[in-house]
Amino acid sequence: MFRYVDRMIGDAAAAADIAQETFVRLYRRREPPDDLRAWLATVAHNLVRDDRRRQARRARLLAARAPEHTMADPPPDPDARIGDADEGHAVRRPLAALSEREQRLLLLRSEGLSYRELGLILALNEASVGTLLARARAAFQEALRAP
Amino acid sequence: MHLDDRTIDELGTVALEMVARRHMDECAFCQARAAQLDDIRRSLTLIDHPVPTIDVNTLVARARQRRAPVLIAGAGALLAAALAAALPSSPVHRAIARVLHRHHSAPTIQRAAVTRGGNSIAIQLHDAAARVMFRSRQTAGTVSIAADTGHALRITQIDGESVGYAVLPSGVKIDNAGSVASYEVGVPAGVRVLILVGTDTVFVTGPEHTAPRVIRLAAP
Numbered sequence: 063m064f065r066y067v068d069r070m071i072g073d074a075a076a077a078a079d080i081a082q083e084t085f086v087r088l089y090r091r092r093e094p095p096d097d098l099r100a101w102l103a104t105v106a107h108n109l110v111r112d113d114r115r116r117q118a119r120r121a122r123l124l125a126a127r128a129p130e131h132t133m134a135d136p137p138p139d140p141d142a143r144i145g146d147a148d149e150g151h152a153v154r155r156p157l158a159a160l161s162e163r164e165q166r167l168l169l170l171r172s173e174g175l176s177y178r179e180l181g182l183i184l185a186l187n188e189a190s191v192g193t194l195l196a197r198a199r200a201a202f203q204e205a206l207r208a209p
Numbered sequence: 210m211h212l213d214d215r216t217i218d219e220l221g222t223v224a225l226e227m228v229a230r231r232h233m234d235e236c237a238f239c240q241a242r243a244a245q246l247d248d249i250r251r252s253l254t255l256i257d258h259p260v261p262t263i264d265v266n267t268l269v270a271r272a273r274q275r276r277a278p279v280l281i282a283g284a285g286a287l288l289a290a291a292l293a294a295a296l297p298s299s300p301v302h303r304a305i306a307r308v309l310h311r312h313h314s315a316p317t318i319q320r321a322a323v324t325r326g327g328n329s330i331a332i333q334l335h336d337a338a339a340r341v342m343f344r345s346r347q348t349a350g351t352v353s354i355a356a357d358t359g360h361a362l363r364i365t366q367i368d369g370e371s372v373g374y375a376v377l378p379s380g381v382k383i384d385n386a387g388s389v390a391s392y393e394v395g396v397p398a399g400v401r402v403l404i405l406v407g408t409d410t411v412f413v414t415g416p417e418h419t420a421p422r423v424i425r426l427a428a429p
Contacts, residue, residue, distance in 0.1 A: 064260050074258035082263055082271070089272040150256040157256070172253050177215060192215055199214075199249055206252060 067106050069169050071113065072154055080109045100182045103170055107183075156205030164198035171195055211236060217243045265355060354394050355380030365393045 063084060068077035084106045088094075095101035157165060163184060170180055180195070181188040216229055217239060233239055354362060364374055364381040374383040381394055 065257060068258050069253060069256055072256065074261070077258070078261045078263070082268060085263075085268055086272040089269065153252050153255045157253075168249070169253070171218070172250055192213065196214055199246070202249060202252075203245070 063102055063106060066103065066169055066173050067110060069157070070107075070110055070165065076113060080106055080113060083109055097179065097182060099175060100179045103175065103179075103183050107166065153206070156202055156208070159205045160198060160201055163194070164201060167191070167195050167198045168202055211242075212239045214242065214246070218246055265353060269355070352383045353380060354382075362394055 064077055064081040067080045068074055071077055071080075084102055087105055088102065157168075160168065166184060167180060170183065175183070177188050177191040177195075180186065180191045184191075186194065212229060212232060217233070233243070354364075362376070362381050364376060364383075366374065374381065
């Protein structure tokens with residue numbers, strides 16, 4: 063669960079929090095869901111979306127309060143500076159280039175979820191999962207090779 | 210005619226038909242496709258961060274902390290909720306507590322099969338006992354079982370080699386590294402138990418289920 067969320071958002075601390083919250087929600091249920099893994103993946107994804115919305119709102123607020131004129135360029139973000147040299151960056155970039163559905167298909171399949179579970183989570187016909195997954199893989203490989 | 214991605218992808222996880230296995234051995238195209246799928250899996254591991262350890266007690270505390278307000282609201286009456294929140298020893302509080310605990314019936318049969326790095330652990334829950342079986346030799350196997358109500362749990366080794374297990378205030382812990390063994394853990398009626406296999410958590414409750422259930426967690 064942590065790995066799936068971490069790969070989605072690229073932030074280990076936030077991913078740990080979301081994974082923990084997912085299990086807290088499972089604990090608070092009166093009974094286990096029919097399909098545990100599909101349920102966990104769906105809840106985790108909803109939490110990822112909430113987290114992204116919060117981040118976007120925070121960014122908008124910060125942008126609104128920023129001064130109109132800055133005296134100098136802000137210092138470069140340390141992560142951005144080392145980003146290009148980082149192996150992970152070379153994978154995160156093509157992953158981010160995929161649509162959200164393609165990302166989820168690729169990441170959930172790499173976690174061993176079956177075609178049936180993928181269909182359940184993404185509201186897809188099981189027969190379409192293979193086609194869409196093949197497209198997602200092709201797009202990912204192409205983006206990986208792109209300079 | 211070549212194998213489809215699904216068949217190739219599941220090569221390592223399910224038993225393939227002999228004909229598919231033979232095709233895989235002989236077909237360069239399908240071998241190349243399998244290598245491509247492996248490449249994708251390997252690429253994704255490059256962005257992984259180390260998996261953090263989550264303390265099960267912290268998790269339970271977090272769940273309980275935020276459950277109370279929701280359930281109190283569910284009781285319906287604002288006055289009763291205020292009294293229950295303010296006076297834990299009041300009859301209103303006790304009545305709500307009784308309602309909340311009514312759903313905690315005895316665990317029914319459930320199974321959780323967990324495969325970690327090629328090792329297999331099976332957990333079967335019967336009416337008042339959990340049976341934990343290590344089906345193959347474990348390179349690293351730790352199973353923790355805790356009752357969410359703080360009840361003491363009983364553990365007995367049924368078969369296998371003599372290995373470490375302990376009864377702790379927080380539950381029972383089996384450290385089965387390097388061996389194969391089965392255990393039975395007694396779970397009092399009406400108690401919800403939480404099972405942690407390595408870092409994979411399986412929550413087990415037994416309220417309304419009448420049929421066996423199977424929960425499978427993927428190999429990391």
